[in-house]
Amino acid sequence: MIEIKSVSLVREGQRVLDAIDLSLPKGGITALVGPNGAGKSTLLSLAARLLPLQAGSITIDGLPVSSTPGKVLARKLAILRQDSGPPPRVSVREMVGFGRFPHSGGRMTAEDREMVAQALDRFELTDLASRSLDRLSGGQRQRVMVAMTYAQGSDYILLDEPLNNLDMYHARKLMIELRRLADETGRTIVIVLHDINHAAASADRIIAMKDGRIAADGTPEKIMRTEVLEAIYGFPVEVVDAGGMRLALQYARSGQPRDQARPS
Amino acid sequence: MRDRLLLAVLLCLALMAIAAFMTVNLRGNLAFALELRGIRLAALVTVATAIALSTVVFQTITGNRILTPSIMGLDALYQFGQVALVFALGGLGFVSLSPHLKFGLEAAALMLLAIVILWPALKSRMDLTLMLLAGVVIGGLFRSLTSLVARLIDPQEFAIAQQTMVANFSSPNTELLAIAMFVTLLAGGYVFARRNLLDIIALGRDTAIGLGVEWNRVVLIHLLLVSLLVSVSTALVGPVTFFGLLIAALAERLTPSRRHGRVFVTAMLLGVIVLVGGQTVLQHGLGQASTLSVVVDFVGGLVFILLLLRRRLR
Ligand SMILES: Nc1ncnc2c1ncn2[C@@H]1O[C@H](COP(=O)(O)OP(=O)(O)OP(=O)(O)O)[C@@H](O)[C@H]1O
Ligand SMILES: [Mg+2]
Numbered sequence: 001m002i003e004i005k006s007v008s009l010v011r012e013g014q015r016v017l018d019a020i021d022l023s024l025p026k027g028g029i030t031a032l033v034g035p036n037g038a039g040k041s042t043l044l045s046l047a048a049r050l051l052p053l054q055a056g057s058i059t060i061d062g063l064p065v066s067s068t069p070g071k072v073l074a075r076k077l078a079i080l081r082q083d084s085g086p087p088p089r090v091s092v093r094e095m096v097g098f099g100r101f102p103h104s105g106g107r108m109t110a111e112d113r114e115m116v117a118q119a120l121d122r123f124e125l126t127d128l129a130s131r132s133l134d135r136l137s138g139g140q141r142q143r144v145m146v147a148m149t150y151a152q153g154s155d156y157i158l159l160d161e162p163l164n165n166l167d168m169y170h171a172r173k174l175m176i177e178l179r180r181l182a183d184e185t186g187r188t189i190v191i192v193l194h195d196i197n198h199a200a201a202s203a204d205r206i207i208a209m210k211d212g213r214i215a216a217d218g219t220p221e222k223i224m225r226t227e228v229l230e231a232i233y234g235f236p237v238e239v240v241d242a243g244g245m246r247l248a249l250q251y252a253r254s255g256q257p258r259d260q261a262r263p264s
Numbered sequence: 265m266r267d268r269l270l271l272a273v274l275l276c277l278a279l280m281a282i283a284a285f286m287t288v289n290l291r292g293n294l295a296f297a298l299e300l301r302g303i304r305l306a307a308l309v310t311v312a313t314a315i316a317l318s319t320v321v322f323q324t325i326t327g328n329r330i331l332t333p334s335i336m337g338l339d340a341l342y343q344f345g346q347v348a349l350v351f352a353l354g355g356l357g358f359v360s361l362s363p364h365l366k367f368g369l370e371a372a373a374l375m376l377l378a379i380v381i382l383w384p385a386l387k388s389r390m391d392l393t394l395m396l397l398a399g400v401v402i403g404g405l406f407r408s409l410t411s412l413v414a415r416l417i418d419p420q421e422f423a424i425a426q427q428t429m430v431a432n433f434s435s436p437n438t439e440l441l442a443i444a445m446f447v448t449l450l451a452g453g454y455v456f457a458r459r460n461l462l463d464i465i466a467l468g469r470d471t472a473i474g475l476g477v478e479w480n481r482v483v484l485i486h487l488l489l490v491s492l493l494v495s496v497s498t499a500l501v502g503p504v505t506f507f508g509l510l511i512a513a514l515a516e517r518l519t520p521s522r523r524h525g526r527v528f529v530t531a532m533l534l535g536v537i538v539l540v541g542g543q544t545v546l547q548h549g550l551g552q553a554s555t556l557s558v559v560v561d562f563v564g565g566l567v568f569i570l571l572l573l574r575r576r577l578r
Contacts, residue, residue: 050470074476085468089522098464102476106460132521152475 001025002047002156002188007056009042009212016042018212020056026155029182029189031199034209035233040192041082043209044158048079060156074102078152082160082192084145087133092125092144095133099151119151122177124170138165146174150181157181159191163198171195175202196237196248200224208232224248267520274533281541282309288548306445307436308543311497312511312535314448318493319508320515320527321455324466325483325490328392329516330571332508336395337403338378338494339503344406345373347413355421363439371447371495378491379484386483431502433543433556444496451489451496459524462486466522504557506564511535513567 004022008015017039024030032040045051047058049065058065060076078099088095096119100112108116120126123143133141142165149157159178163171179202181187193199199206200220208216208223215232216223223229224246229237238249285308286301319332333339349369350358358366385398414422431437455462464472465482473479497504515531516522542556 045470048474050473069476070473070478071476074474079474081470081474084471088466089516090463091521094521094523098467098475101460101464106463 001059001061002190003057003059004043004047005057007043007046007053007058009039009046009051009054011042016212017046020212020214022207022214024188024190026061026188027182027186028204029178029191029202030205030207031203032190032192032207032209033194033196033199033232034215038209039212040209041160044079044160044190044192045081048077048158049073050079050081071102074152074154076154077156077158078149078154079158080145080149080160080162082164087136087141089132089134091130091132092136093120093129095144096120096125096148096151099148100153102152115151115153119147122150123147124173139167139170142166143170143174155186156188157190159189161192161194163193163195171198178202196224196229196250200246200248220246267526270518271526271529271533274530274537278533278536278540281537281544285540285544288544303438303441304436305540307438307441307500308433308539309536310441310445310448311436311500312539313452313532314444314493314497314500315504315508316511316515316531316535317448317452317455317528318490318497319512320524320531321462321486322490323512324462324524325486326386326395327466327468328395329513330392330509330568331395331399332506332512333490333494334503334505334508335403335568336382336399337401337406338374338491339498339505340403340406340410341377341381342370342374342495342498343503344410344413345370345377347410347417348373350422351413351417355418355424359424364443367440367443367495367499370499371492374495375488375491378487382487383484386487387480431500433501433539434547436500440499444500447492447496451492455486455489456525456528458486459528462524463522466524502557504564505561506568507535507538507557507560508564509571510560510564510567511538513571 002022002024004020004024007017007020009017020039020043032043034040042051046053047060047065049070053066060068060073063073063076065073090098093116097108097112097116099119100108100115104112117126120129123146125140125143125147128136128140128144133144136144142162146159146162149159162174166174175198178189178191182189182204191199191203193203196206200223203220206216206218206220206223207214208228210232216228224239226236226239229239229248233250240247240249282305285305286298290297290301322333322336323329323331349366353361381402385395390398461477461482464475464477465479465486467475469479511531511534514534515527518534519526519530538560539556542559546556546559
């Protein structure tokens with residue numbers, strides 16, 4: 001269980017998070033959505049101790065993130081950041097292997113290698129395994145980062161916009177794999193998404209953030225409503241029913257400006 | 265496979281350089297000449313190792329491939345510590361101090377200054393341009409301070425002290441050789457043993473913390489080790505600004521992937537080849553022994569400019 005209690009954060013004089021209270025029980029997929037600058041990445045960074053807490057507390061299975069040794073926490077929780085910086089000059093297999101560091105300390109055992117092979121296979125990277133990371137496309141690299149985060153083998157996985165750069169096939173494939181991970185191995189997955197339809201299709205729970213607060217929290221059925229989405233994003237999002245699944249039609253359709261003032 | 269071959273070739277070249285250094289133009293009292301050359305060889309190999317390791321580690325903890333400890337002015341800091349010591353103790357006091365104690369004091373001074381000056385920059389993750397600027401300022405400032413303090417010292421006293429301070433490739437400071445080798449072995453052994461950890465450090469602060477690394481502690485320890493290794497090389501042969509960059513950049517291009525175990529060994533072998541081979545060629549081939557640092561700095565400086573132009577910042 002991830003327990004976030006009255007967490008606030010001020011950055012450069014600006015209140016980025018405002019008294020967030022959140023409790024994420026073990027298991028399942030939680031999607032974190034909301035406009036740019038809402039504080040989603042900041043919240044994940046705090047939970048993964050990449051930023052120091054200023055007020056409030058965060059515990060992972062009862063372990064306070066501010067005082068638990070890094071190594072212990074790294075076996076409990078893995079994070080994929082939104083921006084992982086320039087790619088290092090190592091092969092895909094080596095990079096995914098780095099995910100085993102909290103367990104292997106760099107000396108890979110047979111078990112570590114098995115886990116790496118499985119991660120490569122799961123995210124369809126086996127063909128790229130010996131390619132150098134700095135010679136991959138943006139989407140390929142993103143899949144390597146996801147595989148590395150998975151290889152860390154932690155119970156809790158925080159993914160900040162993992163669908164960045166992924167094509168339609170790989171985005172869908174990733175969501176399917178995450179669902180399988182949650183269902184078959186009981187992992188707890190928190191995922192930041194901008195595509196609300198992916199969130200609705202795969203997540204058990206959607207939490208919307210806005211201006212550093214929780215704006216909405218509930219099952220996909222509860223969130224996927226025009227009035228709820230409008231309160232979050234500030235424009236009326238048409239929601240349709242497509243064979244039992246709720247779909248948001250947020251797209252700009254030509255010749256049919258829906259939320260802008262019409263030419264008078 | 266290909267990288268094994270490369271390592272074998274480099275090893276052969278390094279051994280050939282060493283053999284040539286020991287044997288070319290050998291005459292007179294053989295035992296004496298060999299002993300003399302052996303001591304100088306040990307000094308050169310120690311310097312090559314210290315500079316190779318300190319440069320690669322420094323580039324890893326600062327997350328760049330252009331800055332090196334000497335470009336950041338660390339050896340200028342060391343020299344400042346040296347002159348400050350002469351100032352405090354007087355020329356005679358300085359000379360009468362045991363060389364080991366002197367080295368210890370100077371290395372400690374450098375480590376202290378490195379923490380005070382570089383640690384805040386590292387912690388706030390200064391970007392490359394700012395770091396480069398800081399390096400120019402630190403280097404320039406401490407070089408001027410060194411000559412300022414040197415001027416404050418009584419010229420006669422300074423002349424006495426200078427005899428024990430001046431060192432270069434053709435006349436390394438052999439008084440300190442034993443302690444320098446010992447320190448290099450310890451510090452080098454430590455960073456080599458931590459090569460897997462350094463692979464993770466190279467991924468950047470956030471990824472490393474995500475993988476359980478105690479970032480601040482690890483980076484601080486390695487910054488101290490870098491300072492220690494810089495003290496060793498500066499004490500033995502004086503400052504060489506671009507040598508570290510030269511071998512680190514070459515090693516970077518010769519290794520198939522940036523794993524520290526490989527990069528360390530490659531850079532060390534390259535360092536031995538350049539220093540020992542270069543010294544042999546200059547001494548016997550061209551008859552001008554004292555210019556190795558000039559040649560190395562010239563070539564290294566070209567590499568530095570090339571790297572800046574190509575903006576291969578990582
Ligand atoms: N390094 C920083 N220094 C100061 N303020 C920052 C920093 N990073 C982010 N912020 C501010 O914090 C607020 C929240 O940023 P955050 O990155 O958490 O948003 P987000 O919800 O992840 O947005 P996005 O969807 O664009 O990724 C923003 O107002 C942003 O300007
Ligand atoms: Mg974000």
